[in-house]
Amino acid sequence: MSLQVSDLRVYYRTLAGDVQAxxxxxxxxxxxxxxxLAGESGCGKSTLGNSLIRLDGRMRYVAGxxxxxxxxxxxxxxxxxxxxxxxxxxVIPQYAxxxxxxxxxxxxxxxxxxxxxxxxxxxIRPELMRRIDLVGLQPDVLSRYPIELSxxxxxxxxxxxxxxxxxxxxxxxxxxxxLDVSTQRAVAETLVSFRDHxxxxxxxxxxxxxxxxxxxxxxxxxMYAGKLAEKAPTKAIIEDPRHPYTKMLIxxxxxVGIRYANKKxxxxxxxxxxxxxxxxxxxxxxRCPLAFxxxxxxxxxxxxxxxxxxxxxxxxxxxx
Amino acid sequence: MLSLNRVSKxxxxxxxGGKELVAVRDVSFDVDEGEVVSLIGESGSGKTTIGKMxxxxxxxxxxxxxxxxxxxxxxxxxAVKSYYRHVQGVFQDPFSSYNPxxxxxxxxxxxxxxYFADMARSEWSDKVEGALRAVALEPDQVLNKYPHxxxxxxxxxxLVARAxxxxxxxxxxxxxxSMLDASxxxxxxxxxxxxxxxxxxxxxxxxxxxxGNYISEKTVILRRxxxxxxxxxxxxFGNPTHPYTKVLISSVPxxxxxxxxxxxxxxxxxxxxxxxxxxxQAYPPTVKATGKATAKAxxxxxxxxxxxxxxxxxxxxxxxxxxxxxxxx
Numbered sequence: 001m002s003l004q005v006s007d008l009r010v011y012y013r014t015l016a017g018d019v020q021a022x023x024x025x026x027x028x029x030x031x032x033x034x035x036x037l038a039g040e041s042g043c044g045k046s047t048l049g050n051s052l053i054r055l056d057g058r059m060r061y062v063a064g065x066x067x068x069x070x071x072x073x074x075x076x077x078x079x080x081x082x083x084x085x086x087x088x089x090x091v092i093p094q095y096a097x098x099x100x101x102x103x104x105x106x107x108x109x110x111x112x113x114x115x116x117x118x119x120x121x122x123x124i125r126p127e128l129m130r131r132i133d134l135v136g137l138q139p140d141v142l143s144r145y146p147i148e149l150s151x152x153x154x155x156x157x158x159x160x161x162x163x164x165x166x167x168x169x170x171x172x173x174x175x176x177x178x179l180d181v182s183t184q185r186a187v188a189e190t191l192v193s194f195r196d197h198x199x200x201x202x203x204x205x206x207x208x209x210x211x212x213x214x215x216x217x218x219x220x221x222x223m224y225a226g227k228l229a230e231k232a233p234t235k236a237i238i239e240d241p242r243h244p245y246t247k248m249l250i251x252x253x254x255x256v257g258i259r260y261a262n263k264k265x266x267x268x269x270x271x272x273x274x275x276x277x278x279x280x281x282x283x284x285x286x287r288c289p290l291a292f293x294x295x296x297x298x299x300x301x302x303x304x305x306x307x308x309x310x311x312x313x314x315x316x317x318x319x320x
Numbered sequence: 321m322l323s324l325n326r327v328s329k330x331x332x333x334x335x336x337g338g339k340e341l342v343a344v345r346d347v348s349f350d351v352d353e354g355e356v357v358s359l360i361g362e363s364g365s366g367k368t369t370i371g372k373m374x375x376x377x378x379x380x381x382x383x384x385x386x387x388x389x390x391x392x393x394x395x396x397x398x399a400v401k402s403y404y405r406h407v408q409g410v411f412q413d414p415f416s417s418y419n420p421x422x423x424x425x426x427x428x429x430x431x432x433x434x435y436f437a438d439m440a441r442s443e444w445s446d447k448v449e450g451a452l453r454a455v456a457l458e459p460d461q462v463l464n465k466y467p468h469x470x471x472x473x474x475x476x477x478x479l480v481a482r483a484x485x486x487x488x489x490x491x492x493x494x495x496x497x498s499m500l501d502a503s504x505x506x507x508x509x510x511x512x513x514x515x516x517x518x519x520x521x522x523x524x525x526x527x528x529x530x531x532g533n534y535i536s537e538k539t540v541i542l543r544r545x546x547x548x549x550x551x552x553x554x555x556x557f558g559n560p561t562h563p564y565t566k567v568l569i570s571s572v573p574x575x576x577x578x579x580x581x582x583x584x585x586x587x588x589x590x591x592x593x594x595x596x597x598x599x600x601q602a603y604p605p606t607v608k609a610t611g612k613a614t615a616k617a618x619x620x621x622x623x624x625x626x627x628x629x630x631x632x633x634x635x636x637x638x639x640x641x642x643x644x645x646x647x648x649x
Contacts, residue, residue, distance in 0.1 A: 040501045151363075180362035180527060185571040185579060208502055211530075211573035238575055252506045254534035255575055256557060260513045265534070267510075268503035271471050 002202040003029040003052075003169050008064030010051045018060070020275045021047040023226040025064070026301065029169070029219075034195055034203045036213030036234070038249075039223040042272055046094070048223070049171045049206045051075055053091045069168050069201075086117055090167035090200075094174045096158040100146040107142030110161055117165070124164065131160045131199070135190050152183035159190060163199045170200040176212055188216050210250060214238055219307075222246045225272050225283040228301045230315075232308040242304060242315035245284045282312070290314050321521045322351045322374065322407075322490055327383035329369050329545075343369045345546040346383070349538075351490070351521045356512065358524040358532030358553070360568070361542035367525045369545075371492045374523065375409045376400065387490065405435060408483035409492040413499055414475035418467040424475065425463045427482045435486060451481040455511055473504030480511060491515065494525040509535055529572045533557050541565050547627060551634035560586065561636045 008025045011018035021044045029035045037045045047059070052075065055061060061076035068088055074080040093099050101109050110128065111121040129139055135156040146154055155175065163170060172191060176184045194200055205217055213220050213234065220237040222229045222245065230243040241247045248268045258265065270287040273279050279286065281296040288295070294313045301311040310316070329344040344366040351357045361367040372378045374385055376392060385392040387407060395403050411417060418424055428448050436444060452459045455477040462474055470478070476496055483491060493512060497505040513535055516522055526532050532539055533553060540550040541564070549562040560566045570583045577585075627635040 040503055181529065181571040182362065182567055184573070188573070189579075209573065210502070211575045214575050215573050215579055249502060250575070252503055253575060254506065254509065254530045256530045256533050256569065256572055258530075258534055259553070260510070260535050264510065264513075265506045267505070267507040271473075271504075 001028055002031045002033070002069060003204075004067040005052075006065050008048070008051065008066060009062035010047055010055065011060050011062050012047075012058050013060050014058075014276070017276055020278055021226050022051060023275075023278070025223075025228055027221060027228065027231055029202045029204065031201050032195065033219060034192065034205060034217045036210075036217030036220040037204055037206045037223065038208060038210050038213055038220060039229075040249075040272055041208065042225075042275075043223045044226040044275075045206050045223050046173055047226075049091070049173050049204060052169070052204075053085060053089050053171060054078070054081065086113075086162075086167065087165050088167055089169045089171070090162045090165070092159055092162045092170065092172045092175050095178070096155045096175055097151050097178065099158050100154065100161075102146055105143055105145055106157060110142070110164070113161070114164070119165065128160070128164060131164070132157075134193070134197070135160055136186075152179060152186065155179065155183075155187055156190060159187070159194070163194055166199055168201045170194070170203045171206070172203065173206045174208070175205075176207065177209065184212070185215075188212055192216050210238070210253060211255070222249065225278060226275050227283060228309075228311060229284070230308075230310040230312075232305075232310075236305075236308055242308070243284075243310045243312045244288050244290050244314065246310075284312075321353050321388055322523070323386050324348050324350070324370070324374075325384050325386070327370070327373065327385060328381050329366070329373060329378070330381045343545050344373070345544070347540075347542070347545075347547055348383075349540050349547070349550060351523055351538075353489070353521050354516055354519045355538065356516050356522045356524050356536040357538040357540060358526055358536035359540050359542060360526060360529055360532050362527060362568075364544075365542040366545035367527075367542055368494055370542075371409065371494045371523060371525050374490075374492055375407065376403065377409075401434070405486045406489040407492070408486065408488055408490075409494060410476065410479045410483060410496050412495040414472050414479060414496075415467065415499075417479060418475065420467055422466075424465055424467045424470055424478055427478065428485065431482060431485050447485060448481075451484040452478075454484055454514075455481045456507065457481065471504065472500050473508060476500060476508055477511065480508075480515075484515075488520060490521045490523070492523045492525070495527070497531065498526070498528065505531075529557075529568060530574075541568070547635075547637055549634075549636045550627070555631065555634040559631070559634070561630050561634070562638055 006026045008022060010022040011020050025048055037048065039045050051059065052066060055075060066073040066075055073084060100106065114121045114124060132139060132141060137153060137156060141149065141157060149157065176187055179187060191203065191205065195203055205213065207213060217234050219231060219233050221231040222243065224245050230237065230241065230246045237246060238250060241250055252265055252267045254265060268287055273283055282299050285291045285295045299311045299313045301309055302316060303309045304315050325348050327344060327347045331341045331343055333339045333341045347370060349357065359367045359370060373380050380393050432439065432444055449459050452462065457474060457477055462470060462478060467475060497508050500508060509531060512522055512524065524532060524536055536553050539553045539556040541548050541556065543564050549556055549565045556565065557569065560569050566586050570579065570586055574582065627637045630636050
């Protein structure tokens with residue numbers, strides 16, 4: 001068991017009060033597992049990803065624990081986390097295209113980065129060259145400035161840099177959303193190959209695009225309004241979703257082959273609740289077509305089948 | 321209704337405009353009333369440039385665009401205003417389309433000041449209400465609100481409602497749903513389909529093939545400013561013929577089919593194209609396309625391939641089609 005998160009709560013401090021963006025997340029990621037994390041914007045998925053690597057000034061750790069390979073991660077302590085960042089937990093940021101220092105040649109930037117971690121650039125360089133070749137870049141990228149590369153090339157370069165020290169957990173936040181379809185596919189397949197080559201032990205892929213997750217992830221975790229809604233192996237989430245939110249989310253996706261004339265899709269009416277003063281009970285209640293009296297009580301995130309957990313009274317079968 | 325006839329757009333780049341960048345090359349297609357045509361291409365393919373030319377936001381370098389028989393380039397002065405009465409655009413980012421310090425419904429006020437200055441207040445508010453209902457918004461939920469108080473989907477629908485206040489015949493929808501959440505994008509898409517049902521012509525510009533497939537009757541696939549394949553949507557998607565179209569379709573992430581399966585399916589149907597296709601010179605099959613798709617004049621790619629009819633309502637622009645060197649058809 002590579003990563004274990006239990007009851008993690010991270011709030012945003014605002015003048016009006018705490019925004020409960022991540023309100024009790026309990027899950028784990030196995031070794032060699034690629035877990036996809038999906039949901040609408042504002043459901044807390046990026047908050048969850050960021051909280052595992054760096055809490056920024058507005059974020060406040062409230063409760064919960066994170067264990068990676070048996071070591072507890074001190075995510076509330078910015079200084080203490082430094083020891084783990086890059087080496088154990090690494091991130092491919094949302095805007096990887098602008099993640100590199102524009103004033104440094106890429107090779108120099110990597111050298112400085114490794115030096116700051118007390119690693120020798122010289123020793124790592126052969127491995128770096130091997131990985132650059134693996135993602136289909138030319139060795140001379142190291143003597144170029146980031147501006148000389150195209151978006152997809154920069155993206156792949158950042159992926160190589162992020163995983164250079166073979167981190168145990170890699171967090172990839174919306175890395176495919178700004179790319180063209182053909183590049184998107186290349187980047188997604190590179191991610192999977194990193195896992196297959198053992199560059200990273202486990203991975204958390206955050207995206208709003210469930211169809212990308214179907215292509216890459218082993219398991220999918222769906223979040224809604226700061227809480228976990230459903231987690232299951234990819235096939236189960238796509239083919240047999242149990243939480244009504246997951247069902248509606250998946251059925252609202254247009255696919256190649258589905259035409260308006262033949263099959264009219266519909267969205268999810270309403271919008272996610274504001275998390276400053278979140279509603280009590282099930283947070284999806286107001287938009288849920290199946291909501292009934294019991295939903296005023298908060299459904300626990302429990303196992304409903306093998307490897308399949310959901311937070312819904314209807315899914316757990318206690319709707320009697 | 322709207323018809324593009326061999327439209328090209330060049331930009332002068334470099335010192336003193338010494339170089340020419342070809343953004344759009346010899347593009348011709350028609351959009352009829354009650355028809356959605358999706359214009360699909362990757363970044364730099366010129367799809368937005370075409371939309372802007374239709375909206376008279378930039379000049380046409382060569383060729384002509386006609387709307388109901390009138391040459392769009394020849395519309396000047398007061399006639400421009402009446403052109404915009406019938407042809408409007410909605411763009412990608414709803415958040416930056418609004419002035420954040422004014423209430424969102426000010427966009428309606430501007431239309432009134434410009435086009436309906438003599439209309440009585442009550443008649444006007446009925447009209448606004450009608451337009452809002454047409455885009456499935458509750459007037460009291462959206463009027464008198466600032467942009468930050470509304471969701472992206474609501475803002476985007478307000479922009480469509482604004483366009484509907486005019487006697488709109490043609491809408492250019494440029495990536496209008498790519499910034500929206502999965503749960504709301506389908507609603508905006510369905511709205512476009514409803515407008516189409518009322519006889520409006522829509523140019524749906526997108527990079528997302530599944531969206532284009534869902535809504536449009538006709539698909540035009542652009543690459544480096546040139547049309548590589550166009551025709552009825554079911555034919556283009558059902559029987560992709562140009563190697564580039566095949567790459568695009570096999571790269572779309574799907575929900576029930578893995579990438580490898582789609583690729584195998586396409587290969588089993590048409591076989592992998594090989595030969596001296598310009599597409600393959602730029603992107604040899606072993607290298608993954610990286611999305612760098614800017615075309616420069618003079619690099620051998622400044623001539624557009626002629627479109628060849630491969631079946632009824634399905635055209636493919638491949639240089640070697642018909643000469644036997646490229647096994648596409």
